[in-house]
Amino acid sequence: MTYLQERDLGRQIQDRIADPAGKRRYVRDLFGGIAGRYDVTNDLMSVGLHRRWKALALQIADVRAGHVLLDLAAGTGDFALRAARQGRAERIVAADLTVEMLQAGKLREGAESVEWIACDALSLPLADRSVDRALVGYGLRNFAGLARGLAEIRRVLRPGGKLVALDFGRVEPEWLDRMYLRYLEVSASAAGWVLHRNVESYRYIPESLRVYPAQRGVTDLMQRLGFQHCGHVDLVFGAMAINFGELPD
Ligand SMILES: C[S@@+](CC[C@H](N)C(=O)[O-])C[C@H]1O[C@@H](n2cnc3c(N)ncnc32)[C@H](O)[C@@H]1O
Numbered sequence: 001m002t003y004l005q006e007r008d009l010g011r012q013i014q015d016r017i018a019d020p021a022g023k024r025r026y027v028r029d030l031f032g033g034i035a036g037r038y039d040v041t042n043d044l045m046s047v048g049l050h051r052r053w054k055a056l057a058l059q060i061a062d063v064r065a066g067h068v069l070l071d072l073a074a075g076t077g078d079f080a081l082r083a084a085r086q087g088r089a090e091r092i093v094a095a096d097l098t099v100e101m102l103q104a105g106k107l108r109e110g111a112e113s114v115e116w117i118a119c120d121a122l123s124l125p126l127a128d129r130s131v132d133r134a135l136v137g138y139g140l141r142n143f144a145g146l147a148r149g150l151a152e153i154r155r156v157l158r159p160g161g162k163l164v165a166l167d168f169g170r171v172e173p174e175w176l177d178r179m180y181l182r183y184l185e186v187s188a189s190a191a192g193w194v195l196h197r198n199v200e201s202y203r204y205i206p207e208s209l210r211v212y213p214a215q216r217g218v219t220d221l222m223q224r225l226g227f228q229h230c231g232h233v234d235l236v237f238g239a240m241a242i243n244f245g246e247l248p249d
Helices: 003-016 020-045 049-061 078-086 099-106 146-156 174-196 200-210 214-224
Strands: 068-072 091-096 115-118 131-137 157-168 228-235 240-246
Touching: 003 020, 003 174, 003 200, 020 049, 020 099, 020 174, 020 200, 049 078, 049 131, 049 157, 049 228, 049 240, 068 078, 068 146, 078 091, 078 131, 091 099, 099 115, 131 146, 146 157, 146 214, 157 214, 174 200, 214 228, 214 240
Parallel strands: 068 091, 068 131, 091 115, 131 157
Antiparallel strands: 157 240, 228 240
């Protein structure tokens, strides 16, 4: 693939995710198509590091006995199943837009301890103030409306409830960030080709990251929505980040 074809592919993806309905459709089709291989690919692409980052996110979430935990944009339920293994939460809900991802999750060990719900994070079928901990792994970046998704998480969290979100981040300074995005473009196209014979399947990652406000923007949005003690932990120089914040008691 030439540089020009590459750049064109990026533009095509941007066009398709430019409006909320288009992005929702794009994301559902994308994850619906890769659901069966998602877990293996995730391990390969992060060389297993996503497991460590998820363990850290769960530690920051500080799940306690009797808590209701929501794994939002759960996919195959990594956070939900980890929390189930810890055994502290009383109720664990894994919610995702893509039915195929949830189906793959339901086949995993421990799945029977989790309630699997197909729904859109922008309109959750959960009561106000019914959740103690919300965890989102590589999900916020994919929402068709980030502010709306965060507001919906705020609605379902109880006073004192915490949100912890892991996702790709942006690095500083700007010249390094440009190199990093270029690296993601090339490596994502290569990984898509090797794993799925489709350069587009992972090329969505850098394209979605370009239009995502990343760790600093998410912190700002959370603060504006009334979350307290907001912050983020940068991982790999900010290429990954964990955002966190809690609601006042
Ligand atoms: C990259 S996967 C992450 C899966 C899992 N959380 C993990 O950390 O491995 C992103 C997931 O977000 C889900 N998703 C995207 N937009 C969503 C939305 N608006 N509501 C619920 N789930 C959404 C997709 O269906 C997909 O399963």
